[in-house]
Amino acid sequence: MLHGPVMIDLLGTEMTPEDRERLLHPATGGVILFSRNYSSTQQLYRLIREIHELRSPHLLIAVDQEGGRVQRFREGFTRLPAVAAIQAAEGDMRRAKQTARELGWLMAAELRALGIDFSFAPVLDIDRGISSVIGDRSFGSTAEAVGQLAGAWMLGAREAGMVSVGKHFPGHGAVQADSHLALPVDDRPLSAILAEDIQPFVRLIDNGLEGIMPAHVIFSACDAEPAGFSRFWLQDVLRKQLRFQGVVFSDDLSMAAAEHAGCYADRAHAALQAGCDMVLVCNNPEGAVEVLDALTDYHDPVAHSRMVRLHGRPARDLERLHEDARWRDATMLAASLSTENNLALNLGEPDG
Numbered sequence: 001m002l003h004g005p006v007m008i009d010l011l012g013t014e015m016t017p018e019d020r021e022r023l024l025h026p027a028t029g030g031v032i033l034f035s036r037n038y039s040s041t042q043q044l045y046r047l048i049r050e051i052h053e054l055r056s057p058h059l060l061i062a063v064d065q066e067g068g069r070v071q072r073f074r075e076g077f078t079r080l081p082a083v084a085a086i087q088a089a090e091g092d093m094r095r096a097k098q099t100a101r102e103l104g105w106l107m108a109a110e111l112r113a114l115g116i117d118f119s120f121a122p123v124l125d126i127d128r129g130i131s132s133v134i135g136d137r138s139f140g141s142t143a144e145a146v147g148q149l150a151g152a153w154m155l156g157a158r159e160a161g162m163v164s165v166g167k168h169f170p171g172h173g174a175v176q177a178d179s180h181l182a183l184p185v186d187d188r189p190l191s192a193i194l195a196e197d198i199q200p201f202v203r204l205i206d207n208g209l210e211g212i213m214p215a216h217v218i219f220s221a222c223d224a225e226p227a228g229f230s231r232f233w234l235q236d237v238l239r240k241q242l243r244f245q246g247v248v249f250s251d252d253l254s255m256a257a258a259e260h261a262g263c264y265a266d267r268a269h270a271a272l273q274a275g276c277d278m279v280l281v282c283n284n285p286e287g288a289v290e291v292l293d294a295l296t297d298y299h300d301p302v303a304h305s306r307m308v309r310l311h312g313r314p315a316r317d318l319e320r321l322h323e324d325a326r327w328r329d330a331t332m333l334a335a336s337l338s339t340e341n342n343l344a345l346n347l348g349e350p351d352g
Helices: 017-023 041-054 084-090 093-112 143-159 190-197 199-206 231-241 256-261 264-274 285-294 301-310 325-337
Strands: 006-008 028-033 060-063 065-067 165-169 211-214 279-281
Touching: 006 285, 017 028, 017 041, 017 285, 041 060, 065 093, 084 093, 084 143, 093 143, 093 325, 143 199, 165 199, 190 199, 211 231, 231 264, 256 264, 264 279, 264 285, 279 285
Parallel strands: 006 028, 006 279, 028 060, 165 211
Antiparallel strands: none
8 A cells, every 4th residue: 555645643542443544544644643642652652553554564653752842752751852952062063963963863763662763853944043933943053053963863863763854944943933823934035045044954965864844934035835835945946956855744734824725635735736745734633634535546656655765774672772872871961961941832732
């Protein structure tokens, strides 16, 4: 059964008959998990096994496990620091890159031990002190710092058998509005975005970045459509200019910024036509059904060939992972960087 173009969520910690029906729909290709889907590592392992058994190849399973205030699974997992803490704590870039690599490995190793394919990370936005929804989710305040540290984080995740999905292309850091609640507009010229915001994406693409999520942001000097619905950004810039060959995920079509594109079915069609390979519909079962029904006969062989490369590589189970000296050292490193300030802003459940 081929991977469909839609990633959806589940209602709770167990699959309901309605969940099962949606996951078996031919347009479904993946599942994104949230905090409400987790009560323990044992429960999560059983849930993931049940999802895997539904189809072959199994549905892609993702989560937002960035660290700091965006970490869906906490109890039973290492509490990961916000990535902004890495450079501030380490002081020099060489040590900071090693720290980023170990934290990327730690995040990925724990998720892969339970069968999760990938996290929607790393954040490649530059923290300009403008966007509170980005803030300490960013690796730094310059394109160079973000590119170097996120690149090291990606290599660590890859060592643990996990792909990476960089977000939010071409950059969400220069707008104040939160796209979960409104439609941000960035009025800067294309030259400024290409010179700065896009550079971390360029660095990671050149090093094999496997996935990208565009921003629900209008860059008004470049295109009238938000980046995730823009052929200019997804086709002309990302595919042709940057030669990106991986998977393009829409950001959540339930976010307020996506309402610009119309009803749920229209949003999905617009995102796919612009160049997305897979669209996310979260926290709205009725919207998910609308999109699935609208895309029942949708087939894109090229997108499917990209998506099959996102499955995580075989990994050790949690018990064996916890015996690894690298895991023990990485958890101590994470603890040394974690502070309660990482939880100061509660983003709720949107996928990010």
